[in-house]
Amino acid sequence: MHAQDSSTGSLIAHTESPWRLFWQLLQRDRLAMAGLGILLALAVVALLGKATTEWLVIFDPTTVRLVDKFRAPLSEASALLPDADRPLTGVYLLGTDELGRDVFARMLQGSFVSMSIGFVAVGISIAVGVVLGGIAGYYGEVRIGPVTVDTLIMRFTDAMLCIPIFFLILVVVALLPASIYNIMIVIGLTRWMGISRFVRAEFLSLREQDFVLAARALGLPAYRIIFWHMMPNAMAPVLVTATIGVATAILTESALSFLGFGVQPPFATWGNILADGKNFIFDAPWLFFIPGFAIFVIVLAFNLLGEGMREALNPKLQRR
Amino acid sequence: MSTAALLEVRDLAKHFALRRGLLGRPSGWIKAVDGVSFHVREGETLALVGESGCGKTTTGRAVLRLIEPSSGSVTFDGQELLKLNAGDLQRMRRDIQIVFQDPYSSLNPRMTVGNIVGEALRVHGIARGAELNERVAHILERVGLSPDFRHRYAHEFSGGQRQRVGIARALAMAPRFIVCDEAVSALDVSIQAQVINLLKDLQDEYRLAYLFITHDLNVVRHIAQRVAVMYLGRIVETAGTDELFDNPRHPYTRALLAANPLPDPSSPRPRALRGDVPSPLTPPPGCAFHPRCAEALAHCDRQTPTWIQIARRHGVACHLHQNTSRQGDDEIPDG
Numbered sequence: 001m002h003a004q005d006s007s008t009g010s011l012i013a014h015t016e017s018p019w020r021l022f023w024q025l026l027q028r029d030r031l032a033m034a035g036l037g038i039l040l041a042l043a044v045v046a047l048l049g050k051a052t053t054e055w056l057v058i059f060d061p062t063t064v065r066l067v068d069k070f071r072a073p074l075s076e077a078s079a080l081l082p083d084a085d086r087p088l089t090g091v092y093l094l095g096t097d098e099l100g101r102d103v104f105a106r107m108l109q110g111s112f113v114s115m116s117i118g119f120v121a122v123g124i125s126i127a128v129g130v131v132l133g134g135i136a137g138y139y140g141e142v143r144i145g146p147v148t149v150d151t152l153i154m155r156f157t158d159a160m161l162c163i164p165i166f167f168l169i170l171v172v173v174a175l176l177p178a179s180i181y182n183i184m185i186v187i188g189l190t191r192w193m194g195i196s197r198f199v200r201a202e203f204l205s206l207r208e209q210d211f212v213l214a215a216r217a218l219g220l221p222a223y224r225i226i227f228w229h230m231m232p233n234a235m236a237p238v239l240v241t242a243t244i245g246v247a248t249a250i251l252t253e254s255a256l257s258f259l260g261f262g263v264q265p266p267f268a269t270w271g272n273i274l275a276d277g278k279n280f281i282f283d284a285p286w287l288f289f290i291p292g293f294a295i296f297v298i299v300l301a302f303n304l305l306g307e308g309m310r311e312a313l314n315p316k317l318q319r320r
Numbered sequence: 321m322s323t324a325a326l327l328e329v330r331d332l333a334k335h336f337a338l339r340r341g342l343l344g345r346p347s348g349w350i351k352a353v354d355g356v357s358f359h360v361r362e363g364e365t366l367a368l369v370g371e372s373g374c375g376k377t378t379t380g381r382a383v384l385r386l387i388e389p390s391s392g393s394v395t396f397d398g399q400e401l402l403k404l405n406a407g408d409l410q411r412m413r414r415d416i417q418i419v420f421q422d423p424y425s426s427l428n429p430r431m432t433v434g435n436i437v438g439e440a441l442r443v444h445g446i447a448r449g450a451e452l453n454e455r456v457a458h459i460l461e462r463v464g465l466s467p468d469f470r471h472r473y474a475h476e477f478s479g480g481q482r483q484r485v486g487i488a489r490a491l492a493m494a495p496r497f498i499v500c501d502e503a504v505s506a507l508d509v510s511i512q513a514q515v516i517n518l519l520k521d522l523q524d525e526y527r528l529a530y531l532f533i534t535h536d537l538n539v540v541r542h543i544a545q546r547v548a549v550m551y552l553g554r555i556v557e558t559a560g561t562d563e564l565f566d567n568p569r570h571p572y573t574r575a576l577l578a579a580n581p582l583p584d585p586s587s588p589r590p591r592a593l594r595g596d597v598p599s600p601l602t603p604p605p606g607c608a609f610h611p612r613c614a615e616a617l618a619h620c621d622r623q624t625p626t627w628i629q630i631a632r633r634h635g636v637a638c639h640l641h642q643n644t645s646r647q648g649d650d651e652i653p654d655g
Contacts, residue, residue, distance in 0.1 A: 017473055018430055210426035213386050214489060218440040219413035228439075232430040 022236075025312035032308020038301035046115045049108030058088055061109045062266050065100030068092070070284045073103075095286045097276060103290060106268040110291070113269045115298070117184050117253045118246040124188025126242055129195025130231075132157070136196070137203025138226055154200065157193045165190045169252070173261045180263050183256065187249050195238055202234035236313045240306050247302035254295055270295050325359035326529050327383070327416075327497055332356045332392035334375075334382050338601065350600050352378040354553035355392070360497065363523065365530040367544035367561070369537060369576070371597055375553040376533045380499045383531065384418055385409065396497065414444070417490035421502035423482035427474035427489075433460070434470030437488045444493075455492070463488045463518060480511035484518070491522065497529045504539060516542055537580040541565060546633070549573045552600055552608040559634040569636045571613045607639065615640060 026032055052058040063085050067078045073095040077086050087093075087102050094103040132153050140150030169186050176182045206212055207230070215225045250270075256262035257271025258278070265272065270291040277287030334353040337346035353375040360366045368376050382389040385401060394401040396416060404412060420426035427436055438456040441447045447455050457467035463484040474482055483503065490498050500519065504512045520543060522528055532544055540547055541561060548558040549570065557570040568574045575593045595612050598604055604611050610620040617639050625637045 017432075018475070210420040210422060211428040213381070214418065214420065214426055214486070215428075215439075216386055217384055217413060217416075217418045218489070218493065219410035220440060220443055221410075224443060228431075229428055233428070 022309075022312050026308055029308040029311060031304045032312075035301040035304030035308065038297060039305060042111065042115065042298055042301070045108070046112040049110075050112040053105055053109040059102060059105035059108055061101060061105040061268050063101060065096065068096050068100040069098055070280070071096040071100075072284075073286050073290075094290055095284070097273075097284070097287055098280060103273070103287065106273055107270070107290060107294065110268040110270045110273055111294070113180060113263060113267060114250050114253060114271070114295075115246075117180065117187070117263075117269070118250040120184040121187035121191065121249040121252075122242050122245045124185060125190075125192040125245065126195055126238060128189065129192035130199050130238065132192070133196035133199025134203055134226065134231070134234075137200040138207065138222075138230070140200075140204070150200075153196070157196050160190070161193045166252070166255070169256065170259070170261055173256060178261060178264050180267065183253060183263060187252050191245060191249065195241055198237055198241075199234055202237070203230055206230045206233055237310075240310045240313065243302055243306035243309060247299040247306075250295065250302075251299060254291075324361070326362045326364075326397060327360045327531070328393075328395045329359065329379075329383060330357045330393045330395075332379065332382055332394065333390045334378050334387060335390045348601055351553050351603065352600060353382060353389070354603075356550070356553070356555055358548050358555065358558065360529045360531055362496070362529055363527040364546070365523065365532050365544045367532045367534060367540040367547045368550060369534060369540055369547060370550035371535065371576075373597055373600070374550045375600075376535075376550055377501055379550070380418070380501045380531060380533050384413075384416055384499060386418070414440075414493040415496045416499070417493060417495040417497070418499040418501060419483070419486050419490050419503040421505055423479045423486060423506060426486050427482055429473065429475055432471055432473055433465075433477075433485050436474070436485060437470070437492050440489075440493055446493075459488045459491055460485075462522070463491070464514075480507055480515065483507060483511075483515055487515075487518065487522075491526075494526070495528070496526075497531070499531045499533065501533045502535070503532070505534060505536060512539070519543065537565075537577065549576065552597065552603055554608065554637065556609065556638065557634075557636045559631075563631070563634055567634075569630060569634070569641055570609075570638045571615050571640070572609050575612075575614075607637075 053061050065078075065081055065085050067080050071077075071092050073093065075092055075095065077090050077092065087105075092102055092104065094107060097103055097106070136150045136153040140148055142149045144152065168190055172186045173183065176186070212225060212229055215229045220229075253262055253269060254271030254274060257269055258275040260275065262271050262275075263269045274288060274291040274295070277284070277291065281288045332353055333351070333355055336350040336352055338348040338350055356375070356379055358366060358368075368379060370376050378387060381387040383394055383401075385394075389402060392402070396412065399412065401409070401412060427433075431439070434453075434456050437459055438447075438452050441452055441455060453470075456470055460467050460470060465481060465484050465488065469477075469481075474485065477485065483506075487503075503519070504515050507515060516539065519530065523530065530543070532540070534540060544561050546558065547561050547564045548555045549564075549572065550556070551572050557564070557568070557573045559567075559569075564573065565577065568577055579593065593612055594614075598608065598611065604621065606619070606621040606623055607613070607616075607625050610616045613620065620639055623639065625639050625642070627635055627637050628641050629635045630641060
């Protein structure tokens with residue numbers, strides 16, 4: 001008598017996990033899929049760039065060719081050039097800069113540097129933000145002296161938000177050697193506040209949800225409740241912010257490089273190619289527009305994907 | 321039915337601090353539960369009824385220590401739950417489970433049904449591998465779900481099916497006592513009946529004891545042997561189910577029963593209770609019910625009524641019965 005609503009029919013093995021549902025919704029968003037496509041293509045380019053400029057040097061970004069300064073894109077290499085210094089096909093695909101370096105090779109090298117800075121910096125900020133936000137949300141009521149853990153962490157977060165981040169980065173970068181790793185760490189350690197804030201907010205609301213109470217009633221240990229029950233349900237907005245955060249980190253690195261505080265030569269990043277190019281904007285506009293356009297495209301792609309993910313995760317759009 | 325109480329709750333209280341200031345000093349207290357005592361025997365169902373906001377749910381959660389009670393005592397099978405350390409409490413939790421009201425928020429949306437039901441068995445090392453699968457399949461079957469459902473996610477099911485998953489999760493640890501917190505209130509009436517029958521079958525099969533929290537008196541009549549009526553954080557009347565329905569003594573209980581819709585259009589329109597439940601932040605002095613009570617006496621707004629045993633299994637906290645009763649037993653609010 002009690003088996004009526006348990007529908008003994010429809011025993012199809014097909015099942016819809018929340019991630020699969022998310023993926024299906026995301027696929028309907030053409031702009032987001034375009035962004036994803038561009039990013040995948042750029043990721044391939046970045047990996048190939050790393051391989052062909054450093055491991056198996058097909059495109060050498062460091063060769064100086066004083067006879068071939070300021071060559072426009074698609075122009076042929078000079079006949080005076082020694083064979084060892086010739087570009088791969090004898091053509092400068094994206095022209096050369098003021099030292100006759102191949103811009104195509106430099107862009108290839110820079111793509112890996114720029115993207116890895118974006119991803120590592122965001123990885124650091126997610127790690128810091130999730131840990132601090134999670135502690136504040138789950139153990140918030142524990143007291144240390146007169147203040148709660150929650151107060152301590154969130155007021156620190158507020159303090160960090162009050163500091164103009166870009167100037168903080170400038171100060172730190174001016175004091176530390178400007179290596180790629182320092183820049184990754186500095187950008188990562190100054191961008192976690194938003195993440196910690198909404199991880200905390202998610203945890204506060206999840207902590208009172210019945211399924212979390214049920215997990216506690218089952219006597220599950222705290223780490224299991226946090227990592228199996230709460231974290232997966234709090235990660236969706238973190239992913240969205242992270243996606244857009246990669247774009248912001250790449251922009252920040254470009255801005256730092258533009259001001260001369262970023263990754264130092266001979267390492268090429270899109271930012272410092274752009275910075276060098278600005279001096280020759282009228283004589284050799286490609287030096288300026290090529291890296292600028294690349295930054296524009298990658299930031300746009302990350303933003304389109306991030307927006308699409310936000311939409312796909314919106315519970316009002318998801319059918320039950 | 322055995323005579324020894326499986327669960328014994330005495331003077332349980334939960335006071336929530338209101339808006340802590342800078343130095344953590346509360347500006348007021350909400351006495352959600354204020355000195356509640358009851359017991360539940362093995363294989364028995366005690367219904368806890370009352371209006372929204374009277375502290376039923378808080379009582380249920382405080383018994384499980386999902387909310388830490390402010391004071392009182394909860395003994396389960398002779399063990400004082402409120403004094404257990406974290407490790408012992410986790411062991412004890414196998415015996416005491418809870419089924420929630422909302423079948424949507426009570427299941428983790430990112431876990432399959434099999435994981436939801438089997439997780440505790442695996443984490444506590446009770447079963448693993450093929451044995452775990454078998455036990456999960458058996459439990460799902462027992463609550464009327466196909467074992468094939470265990471690879472599916474909760475959002476693929478109807479409300480009634482989800483509630484069965486919630487019951488299966490509670491059953492997995494083979495508990496002896498289950499708090500059903502409005503467990504059928506969110507379901508359609510036809511599904512309600514199925515789930516109630518399921519709960520009764522499970523009770524017979526495993527000798528389960530239920531604390532059945534509800535506001536629906538029609539449900540109470542079907543499932544409970546005894547009823548405790550709560551008003552503003554206190555129990556005002558307890559009696560056997562039939563006794564309570566036939567011979568309610570507290571004016572609040574009478575009003576509740578009168579307001580209960582009966583499937584008979586010719587019955588007289590119920591008398592509505594006057595006013596709203598007062599704020600538990602500033603409960604009325606004396607008997608908390610006196611501002612709404614049609615039969616209030618002169619001293620009802622000054623003296624808090626004491627507990628009076630009217631009959632062996634019928635107790636009430638009301639000044640109207642102060643003189644008509646046998647000697648009151650202040651301690652045990654039922655026989």
